[in-house]
Amino acid sequence: DIVMSQSPSSLAVSVGEKVTMSCKSSQSLLYSSNQKNYLAWYQQKPGQSPKLLIYWASTRESGVPDRFTGSGSGTDFTLTISSVKAEDLAVYYCQQYYSYPWTFGGGTKLEIK
C-alpha cells in the first residue's frame, strides 16, 4: 500500500497569512505515460463531508477559490493557501489514486488564531 504522510498535523495562523502544508507519498505518484501526478486534496470543515479542492496535484476543482494552490511532483506535494480566511478552518487531507488501495494522509488541521 502507498502510505501518505502529512505535516504538520496541525497549525494555527492568523487571517491573511500564507499557509503551506505538506504531503509525502511512500512511492512516486507520477505516471510516466501521461506525466500526471495522481494526487488529490480535500477540505473537511467541522461537521461536514470532505470537499474536493485539487486533483492531478495542481488542478483546482470548479468553484474552489484561487487562494488554494496545489503543487509538487513524484513523492512530495504541497497545498498552499495564499491568504487564509476564517472560513478555511478545517482539516485538509491528501489522497493518492495511483494504485489500489486508494489511501489518504492523516490530515493537517488548520486553526485560526
Next chain:
Amino acid sequence: QVQLQQSGAELVKPGASVKLSCKASGYTFTSYYMYWVKQRPGQGLEWIGEINPSNGGTNFNEKFKSKATLTVDKSSSTAYMQLSSLTSEDSAVYYCTRSGLTGTWFAYWGQGTLVTVSA
C-alpha cells in the same frame, strides 16, 4: 446537480449487521463507480471499497473484504453497503462518494451515515 443522499443514523448491537444506502441523482448512475469511505470519530479517512454500478463488479481494501458487501439497485439509482459482525471498531461515519470525470478522486460526497455499535 449531482447529489448523493445517504440513509439515516443507525444504532446497532455488537455482532449484528447493518445496511446503509446512498441514493444518487443528477447524473447517469451506471456511468461512474461508487466508493465508500470510513471515518472514525476524530480520525482520518479510509477507503473501504468500490462498485461498478453497470455490472456490479467490486474492489475492496483488503482490510474490509470480510466486513463490507457492496451492491446496487440500478432501477432506483441506489448503492448499498452492508457491514457485518459489527464491533465497536465499526462505529464511524460512512460516506458514499463518486469519482471525478477522468480519475479516482472523490468529487462528490454524501452527507455521511453515523453508525454506532453499542449494546
